[in-house]
Amino acid sequence: MGLLSYFKSRSTSGSASLAKERLQILVAHDRAGRDAPSYLPQLQRDILKVLRKYVAVEPGAVNVNLEHDEHHEVLELNIVLPEGERSTG
Amino acid sequence: MSRIIVVTSGKGGVGKTTTAAALAMGLAERGFRSVVIDFDVGLRNLDLIMGCERRVVYDFINVIQGEARLNQALIKDKRNDNLFILPASQTRDKEALTKEGVGRVLTDLSEDFDYIVCDSPAGIELGATMAMYYADDAFVVTNPEVSSVRDSDRMIGILSSKSQRAEEDREPIREYLLLTRYSPERVERGEMLSVEDVQDILSLDLIGVIPESQAVLNASNSGVPVIMDGESTAGQAYSDVVARYLGEQLPHRFLEIEKRGLLGRLFGG
Numbered sequence: 001m002g003l004l005s006y007f008k009s010r011s012t013s014g015s016a017s018l019a020k021e022r023l024q025i026l027v028a029h030d031r032a033g034r035d036a037p038s039y040l041p042q043l044q045r046d047i048l049k050v051l052r053k054y055v056a057v058e059p060g061a062v063n064v065n066l067e068h069d070e071h072h073e074v075l076e077l078n079i080v081l082p083e084g085e086r087s088t089g
Numbered sequence: 090m091s092r093i094i095v096v097t098s099g100k101g102g103v104g105k106t107t108t109a110a111a112l113a114m115g116l117a118e119r120g121f122r123s124v125v126i127d128f129d130v131g132l133r134n135l136d137l138i139m140g141c142e143r144r145v146v147y148d149f150i151n152v153i154q155g156e157a158r159l160n161q162a163l164i165k166d167k168r169n170d171n172l173f174i175l176p177a178s179q180t181r182d183k184e185a186l187t188k189e190g191v192g193r194v195l196t197d198l199s200e201d202f203d204y205i206v207c208d209s210p211a212g213i214e215l216g217a218t219m220a221m222y223y224a225d226d227a228f229v230v231t232n233p234e235v236s237s238v239r240d241s242d243r244m245i246g247i248l249s250s251k252s253q254r255a256e257e258d259r260e261p262i263r264e265y266l267l268l269t270r271y272s273p274e275r276v277e278r279g280e281m282l283s284v285e286d287v288q289d290i291l292s293l294d295l296i297g298v299i300p301e302s303q304a305v306l307n308a309s310n311s312g313v314p315v316i317m318d319g320e321s322t323a324g325q326a327y328s329d330v331v332a333r334y335l336g337e338q339l340p341h342r343f344l345e346i347e348k349r350g351l352l353g354r355l356f357g358g
Contacts, residue, residue, distance in 0.1 A: 014279020019235050020286045027242045027290055034246045 099240030101211030115331030140312020153190035297330035
């Protein structure tokens, strides 16, 4: 056991690197949400309301995201239309 | 003029109360008048860790609501004349912690004390936000473990937006990372996030690393802040934390596995 763990201790295949990787993604995502302007959720609701006048979309169909770049900000809108609704409106 | 320190984490069970007790005792040992306040209304644990649970008569909420004077509720530590404890109420609601009431008590305390240590409850609700609202400095206590690191990051966001300093557009709270329950053995085996990993993710000033130590449980069992156990690695690491907080430059200790002879490593397991 002693001998075995001596050699095992040299390996880097533990779960810590996986933990770090998961955390980096998670924390970046959390921070993006935190730093987003406070009007985003309302904007998302308003867009959904307008959209629903024309298309029967799910409540979660609209996704609004603000991405920061060094020089500019990109407002990203992602709308998922339901199957077979493309010809409506 | 006193300095208000909040010991916070988001996640429970990472060592906030152990840290608050060690910090307050460490500052008192260095001659500063210190008071440590339990903000965990409804649960109350600081008095146990400090070993004064049988001397609680009035509490923080009694003072806020005007049912007791501050000097009736403050418990003087039996080991150190510079140290006082303001216990939490066990019977009241968190809602009794009003921003105005907490502010009034902190203002009164700041006339008498050099350092006011606020032991925050877990979570991000009223007790925790009240504990941090008036803070000048924050110790973000973190275990090298995914949920604790994530919650600490969340806490850092709240510290920078929901404090009086943030609201009044003053210099932000000084935030320090305190890594606790660190096991160099497990880090070397790749099972535990290393100090560098956690720093990479949180990018905070590292004020100290407290190694996993049996002494912490022994200390809480006997109601003695672990910093008083100068023999233990955890006690020494907390002493270093206090020294660094007061501006001393000290290298971080206990980050490496204790060196054993080759035979010990081969056969020691």
